[in-house]
Amino acid sequence: MATELPAATIRTRVTIPLRFPDGYSVTAEAVTFHGLVDGAEHLALLLGERSKGTAPLVRMHSECLTGDVFGxxxxxxxxxxxxxxxRIENAGGVLLYLRQEGRGIGLYNKLDAYALQDAGLDTYQANLALGLPEDGRDYTAAAQMLEALGVTELDLLSNNPDKARQLRELGVKISETVPTGVHATPDNLRYLSAKVEHTHHTIALTEPSRVAG
Known part of the structure; x- marks a missing residue:
């Protein structure tokens, strides 16, 4: 049985231009909300125009200051x-930018976990060593945001099966799960491998043998 959600309402809609370091630019409608259960300042970006009869493409992206801002x-x-x-601009849909740094543990704890990773632990082991959950994210606020936007059915852009599971339990209908690309580098290969091994992300790594634990 789906969880009954408290209603959230739209607070502000404003158009903002987005521009990425590679020069790609697009205009999005940014939407903020009242009544989100966790009290965080999550943001929805409405992008593109979808074809009639198609489900919107939705990505739930957890904030990552180090990766999103500092590269x-x-x-x-x-x-x-x-x-x-x-991809959402091309298909029409919503990007939910969720303030869940470090899979929900916060920026300082994430950097503490990085230090433990440098000492040999993987990303999930490091969280546990700090007395924190492997993944502390809860997507109830995301489901509230979608409901406030009138999105009851969607295509989910994600490699993470837990996102789809949680949304379905919250009453959101997922027509299709669409994987993201694989953005592997020598610096993140071990991190990506841990995501595959611990939480069964659908990431096709070409060099898993190079990665320990």
Whole structure:
């Protein structure tokens, strides 16, 4: 049985231009909300125009200051965000930018986890070593945002099966799960492999043997 959600309402709609370091630019409608259950300042970006009769393409992207803003190659977050914006613009849909740094543990804890990763732990082991969950993200607020936007059925742009599971349990109908590209680099290959091994992300790595644990 789907979880009954408290209603969220739209607070502000404003048009903003987006421009990425590679020169790609697009205009989005940014939407903010009242009544989100976690009290965080999550943001929806409405992009593109979808064809009649098609479900919107939706990406739930968790904030990553190091990857999204500073271009860190320790993760694939920055390239995933850039890819998602263009694909959603082309298909028509919504990017939910969720303030869930470090899979929900926060920026400082994420950097503490990086130090443990440098000492040999993988990204999930490092979180546990800090006494934190492997993945502390909850997508109830995301489902509220979608409901407030009138989105009840969607195509989900994600490699993470937990996102689809949580949304379905929250009453959101997913027509199709669409994988993102693989943005592997020498710096993030171990991180990506851990996502495959621990949480069964659908990432086709070409060199998994190079990655330990």
């Amino acid at each position: 860190s190659t320790r993760c694939d977050c920055g390239p995933q965000l850039r890819e998602a914006v263009e």
